[in-house]
Amino acid sequence: MKKGENKGRTRSFPVDPNVPRWVCQNCRNPLCIVGADSYADKFFNDPSRSGMQGSSIHGASSVLSTTKMDNSYVVLPKQRPLAQGNAPRPRGDAAAQPGKAMEESFVVVYKSESGIDGNGAHLLGTGADSGGHLPPHNSGFNSTITVLTRAFEIATTQTQVEQPLCLDCMRILSDKLDKEVEDVNRDIEAYEACLKRLEGEARDLLSEADFLKEKLKIEEEERRLEAVIEETERQNAEVNAELRELELKSSRFNELEERYWHEFNNFQFQLISHQEERDAILAKIEVSQAHLELLKRTNVLNDAFPISHDGEFGTINNFRLGRLPKIPVEWDEINAAWGQACLLLHTMCQYFRPKFQYRIKIIPMGSYPRITDTNNSTYELFGPVNLFWSTRYDKAMTLFLACLKDFADFAKSKDQENNIPPEKCFKLPYKIENDKVENYSITQSFNKQENWTKSLKYTLCNLKWALYWFVGNTNFQPLSAMVSSHAEVPAVGPLYTKRGVDAKSESRN
């Protein structure tokens, strides 16, 4: 706007040939100043001019104060980096750069002055020529020129810029200077802040003596630390050595452990093998022991000729002897039973010959037994026979009873010889008298089947007792062993007695 106003003012005024012409020292445009005549006189005579200059300076001060405020705002961000340790150096650099800038600006001003000086001389020459040509205005023109020249010199001195300058150039230059003033004020504030901080920090600064003391302390600590490090390294080496040793021991231990497990497995195998073998032997021993016990409890004659009963029937080797109306036993079975009874009685009588007088002889023939009497007559003891032809069969059965009685009497006499008490000598449980056993006839003729069967049952029981006596008093060995048999008789006495009692109880039941 100022420029616009300036242009308007310039165009509105007419060009006066009498006004002296000047050249702008910056843009080299011609210029003339009007209205300066009256002021020229006042300028030199009136002291109020200097007062105006004072007011101008005051205005500049106000501008400076404004610049200071701007600078304070600008400087604040720079102060924050000061908190960091590295701040001083960048600060120094920042301070240096504005200084350099100022120096450069000064250099520019000097060049302008030299240029202006040349131009001034030229202008003065031109003025002189103009003054010579116009005699009527010579005194006033010269005065104006002198005054303006003087003013220009003073202005040049004050502003440090070669004068005269056109208004535009002067305003531009003023703006520049204003900015530079602001910059310098900002720098001044920064410098002041820095100065305050440095003065504040002066107390905290490290002196050479303190520095050396601190350095020694650190060096001492470093030496101590070196010693500790050496100690630690030594310990580390020791521990590593120990670890290596442990590793070696561990590997050796592993070898030993493996060997142990091998031996353990071997032992376990041997243990299992041993257990199996032992179990096998124990099983065999158990089996043999049981077998031996069984055989010890077994007697061959008892085993070959077991005598028992089956209801009303007496049995020998499971063959029933007798017949009932409701139970008609086959002749084969009755014959087999008599055959077994005859073989047993014959074996016992035969064993004690010749001491035992075998008067009535039994001829065992399996299912066809026969008996011979003292007259050397032989009777068949097997069927089938009928009631009307049973005389020989009845005779044979009677002879069997007689033979059994003879053997019982012999047994009794044997016990008496062995000094066995009379009440303990052998005696048949059922009395035999001629053809009767405990008052039951053994003959079949004119006899009930029930009575006959009962008689046969009693006969078998008597035979059983005789067998028990025989077993208890003999080893059933060849006769060459009779002497030892006699010697053993007292020892088996109690056994005989016990067996007799058992047999009787069993028979009764």
Added chain:
Amino acid sequence: MEPSQILSLRTTTTDPDHVKVIQWDDFQHDLARLASLSSALHEANEKKRNLQYKLEPLIQVNAESLGRLNELEEMRQKLESKKMVMENMSIRSRLAKEEASKQEEQLSGAVQSLLVAGGALSVTSRNLQESNRLLSEENGYVHLRKLQKMLRKRQQYMTSQISMLYPVKIVVGPAQEQELEAYPLGSLTGTSAGLKPINQGSLTIHGLHLNVLSFRKMSFFTDKKEIQNSATALGYVAHAVSLIASYLQVPLRYPLRLGTSHSYIIDNAPSTELTSSEASSNANINAKHVEFPLFLEGQDTTRAAYAVFLLNKDLEQLLNFIDAKSLGPRHVLANLRELLRTILSSAFIDNLI
């Protein structure tokens, strides 16, 4: 300088019409502002220089101080670094020491347990060897051998009683009775019965001959008594075999059903032909097992002969059980005699397996 002068001259001479007209008041005003600004700038620069002069020594001192601080800081950092190294080393050393201590403890424990286990294994191995020795001696084989010997003695004793009950003898000559065996007076019964030997040196059981030939040529001329004698002899053999088998604890392949002179032998798994044959002839016979008669009276001669054959097989089984060999398929009494002789010999007790 010359180009400047030339330029200024050109400006003056060439553009006289473009001269700017400036009012003195305006010029003065702007000039005053310019002068005040220039003065302010000068003052500010002066102040700045003064501050700079003050600052430079302080900055110098501060720089030195900072240099020292940096040096100290560097030294401290180096120290700190070494301290860190030392601490790391110390930590590693401590960890390694702990590891070593732990490993040593574990190894010690393991060694202890291995020693205990090894000792225990040694003791148990020794005990096992002792047990093995005892097994080979009192507690085991020796005991078993003794027991088996006792068992065999008992078996021998009982077999001797069976031989007393059913003596098997050789009868030589028709007129003179000479017993080749040690059993006396056995033949009197035979003599009383009126038996006459058919062949010289023939065997008898309880004084009875066993004439197997009669089983093949049955006719009206065959002596009834001879038939009874053979049946009785077979019955006696069957009874003896049954007793001996029970005392040796040998289950017979062909079990026996005793009936004195009318005994039977059972085949539990007969051949198909016999089964079908018997089934057709005898409906009552159980197909599962077949009974064959050990007598001729009222029986088929073929079945009776087969029964004798099976009885001989039982004898062979018993002989094989005691490591003896059969004398042939048709020698019933000879095999029975061999069986009795072998059991009653001392080798039966001495030759334990």
